[in-house]
Amino acid sequence: MSILMRKNLPQALTAIVGFILVVDYYFKINEIRLLSDTFTLYGTIIAAFALMLGAFSVARIQILNIIKKGKEWYLSVLLLGTMILFISTGLSLGTTSSIYKTMYNTIITIISTHSWTLVGAATFTAAIRVFRVKSIESTLLFLAAMLVTFATVPIGTWINPEFKTIGDWIMSIPTVAGNRGFIITAAIGGIVLSFRTLIGKEKRALGVELTES
């Protein structure tokens, strides 16, 4: 693929669309608004295509694994079978049909709930194993976590009603101050990154490595 198609064209398109969206946010110009609305609509259509592309990509990898009798190929058969089952039921009966909903609730909901339960259990054991009070910082973290957690559950206020007052204070003051700092810093970084992308200085969004630029 030529450098024009691979780098310059996507860069130019990103810059044009980006500038139109930025101008539309700050200035109310009808023509720009029309273009901005159209580009936003295109965004949702492209996202739908991206989902389809993802499904094709997953199917392609699994089919190749089955053909090559690769690692755990039987799981690829299971994945493809489930995918075909869900897509065909969704397309023929609709995703609001009782059969589709029953399939979803008896397969995906159950599996997802159990996966998250395992994550919860692993987090529980990991927290007990890893949370070591070795410094002033880790002691403060431990105390803050304990106070906020005890403020939200009945046993905390049953032990001492002051847990709620302290927990509310930690949530409203130090938590907000710390997180706000993170958010503002990240936002400033985001603005800089977006501006660099718009003027063509930042090419990683287009999949181009820094070394190439």
Added chain:
Amino acid sequence: MSKNNRIWKKISKLDDRIILALLFGSVIVTQIFPVGLPLPIMDTTKWLYDGIEKYASPGSVIIIDNEVSPGLLYENGQGSAAVMTHIFRKPGIKIIITHFTPESPIMFSKLVDLKWLNIPDDKKYGEDYILMPYLPGIETAYAAVAKDLWIYEKDLYGTPLKDIPMMNEIKTLADVDLIFQTTISGGHADAAIRQWAQTYNIPFGWCLSAPMLPTYMPYVPSQAFGAIGGVPGGAQYELLIKKPGNAVSYSDSVSLIILLSFLMMVIVNISEFMSKTGGGES
């Protein structure tokens, strides 16, 4: 190494199976023998309740952005259902339910099927509330819906929006008076606050997962007037709307698990300290 030291070392390297057995046991015991400890109502929960009381007035249009996930159904499903039940109880309001994750439309019907969410009989589909289908694109999709709610063209069941009476006077987000979002995804929470609440200056309330709540506290109570997090938030909200349900019944389990986890953290830390300093050795 002395006998005492070996014991301390053993405790500090507690077997996972013992920890998990204690976790499982504490859940079972509290479900069989509930204690029913009084539940504290956090400020953020009260703010959410008060905000909905204030903004969900007759004639108002409300968007419920339902992003309940199947995996964390028991984490934020009850809280979401409690807040939605509160909103649905309000007379003379129009509710638009949006979905930006593929699974959330099914999760909405799951909340109704489980009877966690009660839609009153006097609320008619198409006249008082409408379900929108899944729209991909997260941030772009939120921005597109804000500019034109008719981007959907059809509702979840395939009925054209022009045939749905309540949509006649609702065109963009500027026609909306209140937004309530339930999500466990930072991407969706960020997109809603940026593209909806902040840009259109619309009162906004949240139901998040418990670990997300501290992260999103900088937005509360300014950009979001209130928020609840996970099972504790759901339980508090169930009490506020006087409909104690599953979240309240899980509160004892959550309490015991929390107490157990902190006790074990303290014990493991003490034992590690003692094993290193040779504690207990005569």
